Amino acid sequence: MLTEPRYSAAADVNRYVDIAHFTIALFTPSGNLLRSLLLTFNEFSLLCDDRSVASYAGAITVYGGPILYLIVQTILLMLFLIWWDSGWKPAFLVKVAHKHKDVEQTEDVDHEVFTEAARIDSCTDELRVSHVTKVYGDNLAVDDITFGVPHGEVFALLGPNGAGKSTTISMVRGDIRPTLSEGDIMIEEQSIVRHRAAARNHLGVVPQFDAMDAMTTTEHLRFYARARGVKNVEHNVEQVLNAVGLASYRNRMAAKLSGGNKRKLSLGIALIGNPSVLLVDEGSSGMDAAAKRIMWRTLSSVSAGRSLVLTTHSMEEADALADRVGIMAKRMLALGTSDTLRKRHGDAYYVHLIHKDAPFTSEEDMASLKAWILSTFPYASVEERSFHGQIRFSVPNRASSPPPDYSSSSDKKDATTTVISTEHGYSGRDGISALFEALEMNKEKLGMEFYAVSQATLDQVFLNIVTKHNVEEENYRQEHQTKLGAWGKFKAGAKKLYHDA
Numbered sequence: 001m002l003t004e005p006r007y008s009a010a011a012d013v014n015r016y017v018d019i020a021h022f023t024i025a026l027f028t029p030s031g032n033l034l035r036s037l038l039l040t041f042n043e044f045s046l047l048c049d050d051r052s053v054a055s056y057a058g059a060i061t062v063y064g065g066p067i068l069y070l071i072v073q074t075i076l077l078m079l080f081l082i083w084w085d086s087g088w089k090p091a092f093l094v095k096v097a098h099k100h101k102d103v104e105q106t107e108d109v110d111h112e113v114f115t116e117a118a119r120i121d122s123c124t125d126e127l128r129v130s131h132v133t134k135v136y137g138d139n140l141a142v143d144d145i146t147f148g149v150p151h152g153e154v155f156a157l158l159g160p161n162g163a164g165k166s167t168t169i170s171m172v173r174g175d176i177r178p179t180l181s182e183g184d185i186m187i188e189e190q191s192i193v194r195h196r197a198a199a200r201n202h203l204g205v206v207p208q209f210d211a212m213d214a215m216t217t218t219e220h221l222r223f224y225a226r227a228r229g230v231k232n233v234e235h236n237v238e239q240v241l242n243a244v245g246l247a248s249y250r251n252r253m254a255a256k257l258s259g260g261n262k263r264k265l266s267l268g269i270a271l272i273g274n275p276s277v278l279l280v281d282e283g284s285s286g287m288d289a290a291a292k293r294i295m296w297r298t299l300s301s302v303s304a305g306r307s308l309v310l311t312t313h314s315m316e317e318a319d320a321l322a323d324r325v326g327i328m329a330k331r332m333l334a335l336g337t338s339d340t341l342r343k344r345h346g347d348a349y350y351v352h353l354i355h356k357d358a359p360f361t362s363e364e365d366m367a368s369l370k371a372w373i374l375s376t377f378p379y380a381s382v383e384e385r386s387f388h389g390q391i392r393f394s395v396p397n398r399a400s401s402p403p404p405d406y407s408s409s410s411d412k413k414d415a416t417t418t419v420i421s422t423e424h425g426y427s428g429r430d431g432i433s434a435l436f437e438a439l440e441m442n443k444e445k446l447g448m449e450f451y452a453v454s455q456a457t458l459d460q461v462f463l464n465i466v467t468k469h470n471v472e473e474e475n476y477r478q479e480h481q482t483k484l485g486a487w488g489k490f491k492a493g494a495k496k497l498y499h500d501a
């Protein structure tokens, strides 16, 4: 049986329309604008008051209602914005749970990483990043990172692509919040997670990409000085212009500056207000070698008296600028001065030999050179490819002295080694002196024209660490998985499960 549609009584229509409008307008400002529009066009006879037109436009049922709602909504939304930006949370919303990872769980990580975690608990560093984790969906971008940067120190955060450096920087900036509540980031004793606005007063940031407006260099600095509430704007701008070396470009439009000078302007903007913590994300990316060096000089001069964190792919940059280096790939893998890292992960001498007949050295001469290296330094790793009479090898520091039983060894029957062992006894010294001794004593016999011995660069240290931890660059992993196909992915997944188990 069909039921007839029910309509409201004509006398009630206006009341229902008002209820619908005011209910929608309560939750959305655009509801108020819509009602005002409908009033203007007198839709639904909204301007009618019984049989006459409403006499007072400011009445609640006319424009007064939407205007009142909009005023209340403006105040509430502004208060919400201030609260959101301040990062303050009432105590009952803050979960205090310290579920730091067990040392056993991550025993393959450097001891210094744990020492740093213990140091952070009791230090007063200007910047303290403590047990910070960030998860995007099911992607763990940053896993329990901890480090501190005291006054006057430059700390370089290194890692391959996708290691989580920018995510860490974004958390320090307060742009994104750590996923787990036990993590915190303190800037001058203010938590960027809980008191964002207060903590940001002490923070300057040089972002990865320069965002320039249609203003001159000075106008940019003035604008940001006013936005930060700096008291003596002109004095501050002048100081920053001189500090970053842009005084002669003060009236140039920012868009017309060279790439290097744009980076300097970004640095200048970050320095406005003289922040005590400075974050530099890829400070010299995209610069040529000369501009890079100028930027490094500028960064070292402005780093005095503040804590500076820089993220970079350039080991050379970290070596040139940083007092301490942290190497991360989601979690912190190694941390320390570049010398400590070299000792721990690159404690080897790299030797480059050039034969006197190069580039026409015979295969036999090269083979005997290689045989001599391997028998003299049993732990040496010789590069597979040798070019035109040149050969490179590395010797771990502890193994750079020839084996102690070398001259008495009866099982070493190789002609080359016999000549060395019978005609030259090594003094038994350790380390680099033994290496030089062995090279000098056999230089002529093996026909070496030149040789060079160097220590591991930070590049080699970085590669050693990421290789040890089996870290792949994000792009490489994605490309590799695409190439694997479904069966390959299944096998890789099964293998991973097996290893994890």
Ligand SMILES: Nc1ncnc2c1ncn2[C@@H]1O[C@H](COP(=O)(O)OP(=O)(O)OP(=O)(O)O)[C@@H](O)[C@H]1O
Residues within 6 Å of the ligand: 136, 139, 140, 141, 159, 160, 161, 162, 163, 164, 165, 166, 167, 168, 474
């Ligand atoms: N907004 C986001 N949403 C989802 N995933 C993200 C987001 N930002 C970063 N990621 C992911 O988090 C991981 C870490 O990225 P991040 O940009 O922090 O690395 P990075 O070390 O700075 O890399 P690069 O050196 O290439 O800049 C990556 O897997 C990335 O895809």
